[in-house]
Amino acid sequence: MNIVVVTSVSALAVAVVHSVAFAIGRRIGRYNVVDVVWGLGFVAVAVAAATLGHGDPVRRWLLLALVSTWGLRLSWHMYRKTAGQGEDPRYADLLRGATPVQALRKVFGLQGLLTLFVSFPLQLSAVTGPTPKPLLAVGGVGLAVWLVGITFEAVGDWQLWVFKSDPANRGVIMDRGL
Template identity: 40%
Template sequence: MPLAVCLVAAALAITTLMAAVLALSVRSRNWSIIDIAWGLGFVAVAVTSHLVSTGHGDPGRRLIALLVPVVWGVRLAAYIFWRNHGKPEDPRYTALMRRRTGPLIPYVVRTIFWPQGWVLWVVAIPISVAMCERSGVNALTWLGVALAAVGLVFEALGDLQLARFKSDPNNAGKLLDRGLWSWTRHPNYFGDLCVMFSFWLIACGSWFGVLTVFAPILMTRMLITKTGKQMLDRRLARTRGDAYIAYAARTSGLFPRPPRKDVATKVR
């Protein structure tokens, strides 16, 4: 069955990538490297699934299912590499390593690499499914492409605005609340969700593709309540105090909207 082969090949590709990142992380003692691998994981799944499903599925849909994850994943990985190069380890991983119990390798595999690896595999299932869809490109496919473009713009523009803001010494200690950052506190996370749902729409060439909606729903839950928005909001409220609380009161937590004029005192 082509889909089963794609899913197994995707798992092997992710395992290989995670093993390489683990080796680099152990050598450098910098566990933030895995953040670069997140985008590359989707690239690996798309390329591997495309190769092993050759001769199956609609060529147009297969090409779209290849290009969208590759463009998005390469851009994300390149940006995170540029952003983190020469910088200290991400505080999330530093805090995680402080809680380490037992030998190093089993601990980091259990707490960092295994969780991210299996979530990546599950969230990328629509990509593998799309590669095996026999129905041609339809309106939902193009809607997926359009949604991916929206997500890519939000991520790239948000990253550019933040990089320019941080590069100005006059902004030291200040919060960026202009541009996209005045419409949402997390343009990157909103962009991520757009892309995740775009993978699902591209896979919607049959009822089986529709059923893979669990993948973007899982990613939504992870970004909002687990390792993303909620954690970052709490950390910034703790470190930035009243300035961030006021910013959070007038600015959407995720989905873009015009900033509120009234200022509340609670992080949503």
């Protein structure tokens, strides 16, 4: 498959993810569900790229695993963070007086387009040939950066959760940890 097909299917996948999130947000009266599906949009693109691409299979499936691990972790974290909470004040301000169609466009459409744009290197990597040997080291560095990054995210999220779990910290800003 070529980049046009991979990008088109990726766009469709992101549109489905964000449309479902919009419907859920509308039903529960909160549009901050878009924060939960941010990571899932990237997972949808990674699935499309890995399954439709004809590029280096090791790279395609490794990227699917890495993006899925990151995206699912982020979505789970955001779900736990926002479950049972009211609307995020940012979205309340942005959408004050907005119609549902305007909310769909301003929040879900915009984030869907951003997901598609930011994930373009992932889409492109799915249709490019084998990685030249000199660039394998770059891939190794990228994997190391990903590992450090996801470790920092997970540890930081855990530290924040522990901090917020202590009633003595209610209303206090965390200024220690990672």
